[in-house]
Amino acid sequence: MAAYVAKKRGILFPLALASILFVTLFPIYWIIVTALKPSIENISPVPFLLPHNATLANFAALLSGGYLRNLLNSVFVTGASTLLSLVLALLAAYALCRYRFPFRLNQAFLIWIILAKMLPPVVLAVPIYEVFMKAKFLNSLWGLVLVYQVYTLPYCIWMLFGFVKSLPLEYEEAAEIDGASPLQVLGRIVLPLVRTGIVATAIFTVIVAWDEFLFAVLFIRSPELLTLPLVIVNFIGEFETLWGQLMAVGLLAALPVLLFSRIVYRHMSTAYALGLK
Amino acid sequence: MKRFLIVTLLVLTAFSVFAQAAKKPVKLVIAGRDGDYGNAMQVAVDAYTAAHPEVSIELLKLSGDDIYQKSVIDLRSGTGSYDLILIDDPKSLQFQKAGWLADLGDYYKKAGKQADPDFIQSLVNLCRYPNQPSGKLYGLPFVGNVSLFAYRADLYKKYSLPEPKTWTDVLVAAKKISENESGVSGVTFRGVKGNPIVTAFLPVFWAFGGELIDAKGQPSVNSPEGIKALSYFLELAKYAPKGVSMNNTAQVRDGLLAGTAAIAPEVWPAWLGSMDDPTKSKVAGNVRVMKHPGEVTKSAPMIGIWHIAMPAASKNKDAAFDFLVYVTGKEAQKLMAIQTGLPPSRSSVYDDADVLKLRPWYPAVRDALVNGKARPRTMVWGEIENVLGDYLQMALIGDLKPDAALNEANAKLVQVLK
Amino acid sequence: MIRETRMKGKALFFWAILSPALALMVWLTAYPMLSVAVTSLQNYNYMTDTRSWVGLGNYGDILGDRLFLQSFRNTLVFCLGTTLVEVFLGIVLALVFYGDFRGKRTFMILAIFPMMLSTMVVCAVWKTLFHYDIGLLNYTLQSLGLERFGWLIDKNKALSSLALVDIWQWTPFSFIVIQAGLASVPAEIFEASLIDGASSRQRVFRITLPILRDQILLLALLRTIDTFKVFAKVYALTGGGPGNATETTSLFIYREAFSYFKFGRSSAASMITLAAVVLMSAFYLRKILKEE
Structure with a gap:
């Protein structure tokens, strides 16, 4: 813990850094290597660290496989459900923090949504299916966006509730005295202050929506609406697993999220640097 | 960044609308x-x-x-x-x-x-x-689709083993190859709980004269024939790789193609194309496929x-x-x-x-196919498969003796079929 | 008078901004959650569409089912183990890598890579690494002259191996949450304590952890909920074996619901699970909600 607060770091620090990276990245290295090996090398009884005959065939097969559509579906569903969750959650969290609703609604609501998140999705799936069938939301990407709120909205509300709660009241009070409307207070004062909280929350929401399988498989029918996780699982077949292509698609599917978190992270560090908390 | 997200969203919405092409x-x-x-x-x-x-x-x-x-x-x-x-x-x-x-x-x-x-x-x-x-x-x-039996003809020839007619022959061959050929297990099969291990076991179980459900509609997995079949299966498993209990289709197929297993008692027609393809198999041309051996009764491949x-x-x-x-x-x-x-x-x-x-x-x-046997017609196949799969695996990993495993499975199946 | 109208306007405003989330959650979950509670009291076979009231019969059956009890125990162990380790490691990592250093941004991106991968792919790669006979881990152990390790095939180790995968995948999440929390604490607080001559241990336990209390509790709550629902990893890596060593409640519920379509039993099992998670999280919930 030498690095903590103190400006100088011990020689153990690079060692810690290296070992964390090794543990984290080794399985990822193995994914990359597997994606680069021709299929016969992946079944070798003696595993080897580098491909003997590296090939890009697995990536080529994917790129020519017409999965762009699925990628775009995933981007849309993930983006839309994240945005929807964040907007609704910020509004709700602010209300829950700053206003005491009657009938102890504040706690009741927070507890209700966390209960919904605690139930195994498998048992919720069929009743929600019935609801969606009546509302004609089945087999639609917007339907997925809505159903993902079961996972993401409770999470976002809880996270943002925590962030808003930790804000000092003085800024808002000052703005109010200056005659700002509640909406202006929320938009001009609160929003900038919880910006980093929002971005941090977004990362997890994006990951959950990006990787969701159960609702997607039940609620989507048409091939052109399939999201990436539904495509990825096809590489693990009943009779064979296409190791190379599976790993290649895994890598490619992680790239958009990686890109997103890079943007987010840059955003977070500049926010800190500006002293916005 | 928010602006960026909104733009993406708009573009994607437009795109999801016009995707509803001509019908x-x-x-x-x-x-x-x-x-x-x-x-x-x-x-x-x-x-x-x-x-x-x-x-x-x-x-x-x-x-x-x-x-x-x-x-x-x-x-x-x-x-x-x-x-x-x-x-x-x-x-x-x-x-x-x-x-x-x-x-x-x-x-x-x-x-x-x-x-x-x-x-x-x-x-x-x-x-x-x-x-x-x-x-x-x-x-x-x-x-x-029907399960088949595959073996390495080259290894059989090397150890002058006859083409297997009965499961007893198979055991002899698996033992001989396991003990003499380094880096090769005598046999490999699926050992994961549920459907995989049940599917691997059924052709043996049936060939030994076992029946899952008897003529009166009662479960009968713990018949003497059934217990004999499981004892045999465990004997055979001694010549399987140690990780067999976590083998699923991918691992069995990979083992066969990599040449690390001499006998695969449960293979599927879908694999056969790659068996002779040297870009996928290290033992191309050496794997022979046939219907399962018999034992007490004739060969009983599983129709799927x-x-x-x-x-x-x-x-x-x-x-x-x-x-x-x-x-x-x-x-x-x-x-x-x-x-x-x-x-x-x-x-x-x-x-x-x-x-x-x-x-x-x-x-x-x-x-x-012509010799094939179908699984029993029942409304609760999923449960039967899971119950039997649980106990077969417990026997496979040595938690239960064959008779105890099948007795307990049978008792549970009575409940399931009630 | 003016004050009153203003108060009313404010109330209206807060109702207006709460209602979208409230309406959406009610629409999405009210009927499903009630239906789970009601169905748990019924013998309901979805396939044949037959329903009959059985009172607490399903609960009795399930609590007497050895497979369920074993699953429950495994789930509890898995959930507590992974949550503790992940939160602990997250705190340690956030403390060690506090502040700025060269390449920090790249380091952070790489460090959180595991949680961005598709769970299917994560399971597939770990299954090959863990493979007893041809996996790289055992190959390495053997090359070092050590015994091969029964990662997934040894019933005393399989659950820990699954936990290891979860820890590998989700510790990064703890890391960034705690790190975000640490970063939001003004550095002056730490500097002041440094001048006071507090030892580094005192700084951690007396100053940092109390400040981060809410973040840590919330993190532990979220990880408890998620790890209690562990499904994909078990399904893909062990199928619940060897024996029943890695059976979990969500696997049990999945089978009852989606292989047998016995919704009465799956609902009752879910209610039992829910009760357990509520009990476990009551501690965090009370602490977080106390000041309301």
């Missing part, structure tokens, strides 16, 4: 399988839609679990989203009894045709309810066919029936066999010279 007059939706089955059916779909431009077909490629869950929920809700569905044969009774499927007999009558006798008889009977030639026809067999049925709620039944007859017909079955190696459900395709030239192992497949 053809008849659109069939088929809940089909992924993997090899899906590739094969795609070939038939392409050929059919080329000849019938007025029909468009949406072929969904789903895993075995997904197709079951989706079709049960959809058929039960009566929405009629699917015009044709694939059903795994041990689950078919549930669909037939629920009244969810259209009686194909009516449609044959309407078309002035008859279900022709070219289908391998044991397969068509599974599509009928009750399962005999007089039963109502609720589906047609899409594929003649998927058949195609037409939901009663479908809104395009005439068009669906036409495609159904096509895809199970001789022309399409031959096309799929040649292009993708799908084992056909029709006798005549197994005799076809063009097919045999490309797929020389087909006689073995037919041999196994």
Whole structure:
């Protein structure tokens, strides 16, 4: 813990850094290597660290496989459900923090949504299916966006509730005295202050929506609406697993999220640097 | 960044709207399988839609679990989203009894045709309810899938072992090869709980004279024959890789292709194309495939066919029936066999010279199909498979002795079947 | 008078901004959650569409089912183990890598890579690494002259191996949450304590952890909920074996619901699970909600 607060770091620090990276990245290295090996090398009884005959065939097969559509579906569903969750959650969290609703609604609501998140999705799936069938939301990407709120909205509300709660009241009070409307207070004062909280929350929401399988498989029918996780699982077949292509698609599917978190992270560090908390 | 997100969102919304492209007059939706089955059916779909431009077909490629869950929920809700569905044969009774499927007999009558006798008889009977030639026809067999037995002919020759006739021969060979050939296990099979280990065990169980359910409808896995079969199975497992209890299809197939296993008592026709392909197999040309050995009774390979049925709620039944007859017909079955190696459900395709030239192992497949045995017809196959799978694996990892495992399994199955 | 109208306007405003989330959650979950509670009291076979009231019969059956009890125990062990380790490691990592250093941004991106991968792919790669006979881990152990390790095939180790995968995948999440929390604490607080001559241990336990209390509790709550629902990893890596060593409640519920379509039993099992998670999280919930 030498690095903590103190400006100088011990020689153990690079060692810690290296070992964390090794543990984290080794399985990822193995994914990359597997994606680069021709299929016969992946079944070798003696595993080897580098491909003997590296090939890009697995990536080529994917790129020519017409999965762009699925990628775009995933981007849309993930983006839309994240945005929807964040907007609704910020509004709700602010209300829950700053206003005491009657009938102890504040706690009741927070507890209700966390209960919904605690139930195994498998048992919720069929009743929600019935609801969606009546509302004609089945087999639609917007339907997925809505159903993902079961996972993401409770999470976002809880996270943002925590962030808003930790804000000092003085800024808002000052703005109010200056005659700002509640909406202006929320938009001009609160929003900038919880910006980093929002971005941090977004990362997890994006990951959950990006990787969701159960609702997607039940609620989507048409091939052109399939999201990436539904495509990825096809590489693990009943009779064979296409190791190379599976790993290649895994890598490619992680790239958009990686890109997103890079943007987010840059955003977070500049926010800190500006002293916005 | 927020602006960026909003722009993306708008673009994507626009794109999801215009994606609803022009529609053809008849659109069939088929809940089909992924993997090899899906590739094969795609070939038939392409050929059919080329000849019938007025029909468009949406072929969904789903895993075995997904197709079951989706079709049960959809058929039960009566929405009629699917015009044709694939059903795994041990689950078919549930669909037939629920009244969810259209009686194909009516449609044959309407078309002035008859279900022709070219289908391998044991397969068509599974599509009928009750399962005999007089039963109502609720589906047609899409594929003649059956488990097979594979062994390394080169190693057998090296140790001058005879072609296995009985499971006892197999044990002798597995032992000999395991002890003498370094880096090669005598045998490999699927040991994961549930469906995998049950499927691996059944051909042995049946050959030893075991029956899952007796004539009175009571479970009978703990019969003396059954216990003998399991004891044998555990004996055989001594010559399997140590990690066998976590082996699934991928690991068994990889072991066989990598040359680290000499005998695979449960292989599937879908693999056979890669067995002789040197870019996929290190032992190309050395693996021989045949029907399972017998023991007390004759060879008993497990039939695992998927058949195609037409939901009663479908809104395009005439068009669906036409495609159904096509895809199970001789022309399409031959096309799929040649292009993708799908084992056909029709006798005549197994005799076809063009097919045999490309797929020389087909006689073995037919041999196994004709000798094949289907899993019992029951409403609770899923539970039976899981209960039996649990106890088989406990026996495999040495937690329970064979008799104890099967006695406990039987007691639980009594509850399940009650 | 003016004050009153203003108060009313404010109330209206807060109702207006709460209602979208409230309406959406009610629409999405009210009927499903009630239906789970009601169905748990019924013998409901979805496939044959038969329902009958059985009172607490399903609960009795399930609590007497050895498989369920074993699953429950495994789930509890898995959930507690992974949550504790992940939160602990997250705190340690956030403390060690506090502040700025060269390449920090790249380091952070790489460090959180595991949680961005598709769970299917994560399971597939770990299954090959763990493979007893041809896996890289055992190969390495053997090359070092050590015994092969029964990662997934040894019933005393399989659950820990699954936990290891979860820890590998989700510790990064703890890391960034705690790190975000640390970063939001003004550096002056730490500097002041440094001048006071507090030892580094005192700084951690007396100053940092109390400040981060809410973040840590919330993190632990979220990880508890998620790890209690562990499904994909078990399904893909062990199928619940060897024996029943890695059976979990969500696997049990999945089978009852989606293989057997016995919704009465799956609902009752879910209610039992829910009760357990509520009990476990009551501690965090009370602490977080106390000041309301």
